[in-house]
Amino acid sequence: MEEYRHRLMDYVREEIMPHRFCTGCGCGTVLNAFVNAVEGVGLSPAKMVCVSGIGCSSWIPSPYFRSDTLHTTHGRPIAFATGVKIMRPDLTVIVIAGDGDVAGIGGNHLIHAARRNIDLSVFMVNNMIYGMTGGQVAPTTPYGVKTSTTPHNNVEPAFKVAELVMTAGASYVARWTTYHVFPLMESMQNAIRKRGFSFIEIVSQCPDNYGRRIGLRTAVEFLHQFKEKAVRIDKTAGMSEAELADRIIIGKLCDRERPEFTAELHALTRRIVAALKQEQPA
Amino acid sequence: MAFDDNRLSYLNRLAGKRYFMLGDEACAYGAIYAGCDFIAGYPITPASEIAELLARELPRAGGICIQMEDELASIAAIIGASWTGARTMTATSGPGFSLMQENLGYAVMTETPCVVVDVQRSGPSTGQATKPAQGDMMQARWGTHGDHNIIALSPNSGQECLDLMLECFNLADEYRTPVILLMDGEIGHIRESVLMPDPEQITHKTRKAARPGEDVFGGDDLVPGMVHYGAGRNIHVTGSTHKANGMRDVTTPEVHDALIRRIYAKIDQNREKIVRVEADTDPRGPARIGVISYGASSRPARGAVLAARSEGIAVDFLRLITIWPFARTQVAEFAKDLDIILVPEMNLGQMSREIERFVDCRVQPVSKIGGIPHTIGQIHRAIREAV
Amino acid sequence: MIEIDEHLCKGCDICIEFCPLKVFEKSEKLNRKGYYVPLVACEDECVGCRLCELLCPEFAIIVTNE
Numbered sequence: 001m002e003e004y005r006h007r008l009m010d011y012v013r014e015e016i017m018p019h020r021f022c023t024g025c026g027c028g029t030v031l032n033a034f035v036n037a038v039e040g041v042g043l044s045p046a047k048m049v050c051v052s053g054i055g056c057s058s059w060i061p062s063p064y065f066r067s068d069t070l071h072t073t074h075g076r077p078i079a080f081a082t083g084v085k086i087m088r089p090d091l092t093v094i095v096i097a098g099d100g101d102v103a104g105i106g107g108n109h110l111i112h113a114a115r116r117n118i119d120l121s122v123f124m125v126n127n128m129i130y131g132m133t134g135g136q137v138a139p140t141t142p143y144g145v146k147t148s149t150t151p152h153n154n155v156e157p158a159f160k161v162a163e164l165v166m167t168a169g170a171s172y173v174a175r176w177t178t179y180h181v182f183p184l185m186e187s188m189q190n191a192i193r194k195r196g197f198s199f200i201e202i203v204s205q206c207p208d209n210y211g212r213r214i215g216l217r218t219a220v221e222f223l224h225q226f227k228e229k230a231v232r233i234d235k236t237a238g239m240s241e242a243e244l245a246d247r248i249i250i251g252k253l254c255d256r257e258r259p260e261f262t263a264e265l266h267a268l269t270r271r272i273v274a275a276l277k278q279e280q281p282a
Numbered sequence: 283m284a285f286d287d288n289r290l291s292y293l294n295r296l297a298g299k300r301y302f303m304l305g306d307e308a309c310a311y312g313a314i315y316a317g318c319d320f321i322a323g324y325p326i327t328p329a330s331e332i333a334e335l336l337a338r339e340l341p342r343a344g345g346i347c348i349q350m351e352d353e354l355a356s357i358a359a360i361i362g363a364s365w366t367g368a369r370t371m372t373a374t375s376g377p378g379f380s381l382m383q384e385n386l387g388y389a390v391m392t393e394t395p396c397v398v399v400d401v402q403r404s405g406p407s408t409g410q411a412t413k414p415a416q417g418d419m420m421q422a423r424w425g426t427h428g429d430h431n432i433i434a435l436s437p438n439s440g441q442e443c444l445d446l447m448l449e450c451f452n453l454a455d456e457y458r459t460p461v462i463l464l465m466d467g468e469i470g471h472i473r474e475s476v477l478m479p480d481p482e483q484i485t486h487k488t489r490k491a492a493r494p495g496e497d498v499f500g501g502d503d504l505v506p507g508m509v510h511y512g513a514g515r516n517i518h519v520t521g522s523t524h525k526a527n528g529m530r531d532v533t534t535p536e537v538h539d540a541l542i543r544r545i546y547a548k549i550d551q552n553r554e555k556i557v558r559v560e561a562d563t564d565p566r567g568p569a570r571i572g573v574i575s576y577g578a579s580s581r582p583a584r585g586a587v588l589a590a591r592s593e594g595i596a597v598d599f600l601r602l603i604t605i606w607p608f609a610r611t612q613v614a615e616f617a618k619d620l621d622i623i624l625v626p627e628m629n630l631g632q633m634s635r636e637i638e639r640f641v642d643c644r645v646q647p648v649s650k651i652g653g654i655p656h657t658i659g660q661i662h663r664a665i666r667e668a669v
Numbered sequence: 670m671i672e673i674d675e676h677l678c679k680g681c682d683i684c685i686e687f688c689p690l691k692v693f694e695k696s697e698k699l700n701r702k703g704y705y706v707p708l709v710a711c712e713d714e715c716v717g718c719r720l721c722e723l724l725c726p727e728f729a730i731i732v733t734n735e
Contacts, residue, residue: 005727007731010683013529018679023704026677026726028726036385062518062530066516068517069516071518079359080358080362087320091511091512094396108355110353169485219681237630268341269341269346
């Protein structure tokens with residue numbers, strides 16, 4: 001039999017495949033969609049820097065995606081990425097990290113990067129739990145879920161992260177699930193192409209450390225639930241808050257033109273340098 | 283590294299001039315002379331003037347200054363930017379320096395050159411907020427977790443703020459490590475005449491480049507060559523324990539052992555090359571009393587030494603310019619014939635205890651906390667009492 | 670044509686469940702890591718939509734349209 005090789009294997013660090021994600025983990029599907037999206041936009045990984053933090057989904061780019069990678073401290077990938085992008089605006093800088101990283105410990109960096117509208121693409125894999133550390137409550141865990149640190153009940157509401165980022169000023173915001181892989185892949189392409197801060201919240205399954213706490217044992221059960229709970233944003237107009245409470249709103253929340261931070265910054269610097277040249281030598 | 287045209291024409295306007303300026307401002311000019319491309323900071327007294335001056339002047343020299351949302355983000359941004367090949371820095375004070383500690387460790391572990399200025403103020407916590415202190419000497423050494431080595435320099439004048447910034451950037455690039463300029467609020471806010479050097483006289487160390495195919499995180503040399511982002515090398519930078527090729531390996535004891543010992547050794551084994559002190563031994567002969575100080579405290583300390591000498595007390599004086607790695611050889615040599623070493627410092631004896639480890643004579647801190655530096659009289663009295 | 674890399678498959682069954690044309694079936698075949706790999710049972714039914722390829726978390730499925 002001919003040696004099997006996936007047509008997109010060049011985009012991953014093949015020497016360390018198979019990856020370490022658990023059976024049916026959504027991170028593998030996100031990696032798959034991401035690789036397809038990169039190929040789809042015709043982007044060379046040599047012109048990319050992928051930045052991640054700490055947690056399962058941060059392993060998607062680090063170590064699996066074959067480009068320059070920056071695997072940073074917990075919660076800080078967007079701040080690290082900001083420095084990379086400012087000094088190399090010609091490179092495509094992408095952050096892939098989890099809900100704990102991006103919306104929990106690093107929430108401040110998220111909203112400020114969105115406010116600046118810096119040209120980063122942030123793909124937040126939302127598995128609604130701290131999976132790598134063993135199933136602790138996350139800012140995205142739904143109300144009423146028992147986790148290892150809310151053993152009696154979670155009495156906190158979950159963050160609506162995509163809506164938060166849209167309000168903070170991002171150019172492009174969308175939410176999809178790991179069931180909606182084709183629109184997810186297309187959305188990633190749009191996010192990568194978008195000049196400005198682009199953000200995709202990817203609702204993903206964690207059968208091992210979240211599923212078992214909510215009675216979903218397998219990836220298959222999760223994907224069925226994502227399919228059933230998903231409601232496209234253009235269908236939500238007439239729906240009440242109560243009706244939407246348990247649904248996953250999917251689709252594009254915004255796609256708009258706003259001044260981009262690094263372009264503004266470099267244009268300003270060029271103007272200042274030019275003005276200095278006009279001055280008489282002091 | 284040579285200056286680009288923008289930087290050179292900017293600096294040529296300054297060359298040879300003397301300005302009356304804050305230590306903080308001299309530090310900022312030092313960064314411009316050092317070829318700093320990027321600073322990210324967050325406001326905090328008494329360090330804010332560094333970012334303020336760089337926000338105004340650095341773009342005129344073609345560089346970029348931004349204010350981030352906090353100190354964690356500031357150091358994160360400069361580490362990220364450093365991997366593009368840029369010379370980068372941030373400036374803060376004690377509380378902000380505390381917030382930076384985790385990512386400072388990240389810079390140590392990933393061997394990322396960058397410069398962190400800590401203009402020390404009175405703590406812990408908000409403490410006396412705006413008042414100077416030297417309470418972060420040990421935070422600079424051990425603030426981040428895990429075994430590591432660090433380089434920290436301490437200026438005691440406006441001019442030295444500028445001069446040592448050049449050295450900080452050079453050491454960061456030469457040893458691929460974060461370097462700390464450990465100022466104090468007194469030196470940051472002192473206003474002195476500072477000479478702007480001729481840019482032609484400035485030497486910049488360049489980062490060693492990794493050869494094609496060469497590992498970026500290990501190899502035969504203590505300091506591996508670097509490859510910057512965008513070079514098509516698919517380099518993997520991680521704060522996790524990694525092999526010489528950058529790939530994570532957090533389970534093999536030998537991998538961690540080799541990595542951490544090398545990162546430790548690259549500074550430890552070059553200690554004598556890195557360390558700078560300023561010794562002033564009593565010209566009239568053997569002294570039994572020595573004074574060791576640094577930063578703002580070294581100024582009244584030197585005054586007290588001269589006063590004591592003028593009344594016939596023989597006193598040797600040593601100023602630490604390099605704080606970390608510790609000048610153990612120089613201090614031991616200094617202490618050889620002494621009975622007692624007095625250590626004026628604006629804390630409760632942080633460096634005194636370090637000095638104690640390397641000398642046989644008695645070491646006595648001359649501590650001053652409360653936000654007002656020592657007077658010459660206070661240290662002079664301590665010398666008289668030691669006679 | 671559908672190929673499955675048995676070395677990469679972790680037996681999550683997503684392909685079996687979500688193929689719109691039910692091309693895959695559970696099999697009795699264990700791979701080296703002890704996962705039951707799916708069987709391409711009705712390849713003739715495949716229309717090459719690639720949903721399985723994209724949903725697969727393991728890069729273990731490749732669909733080639735001939």
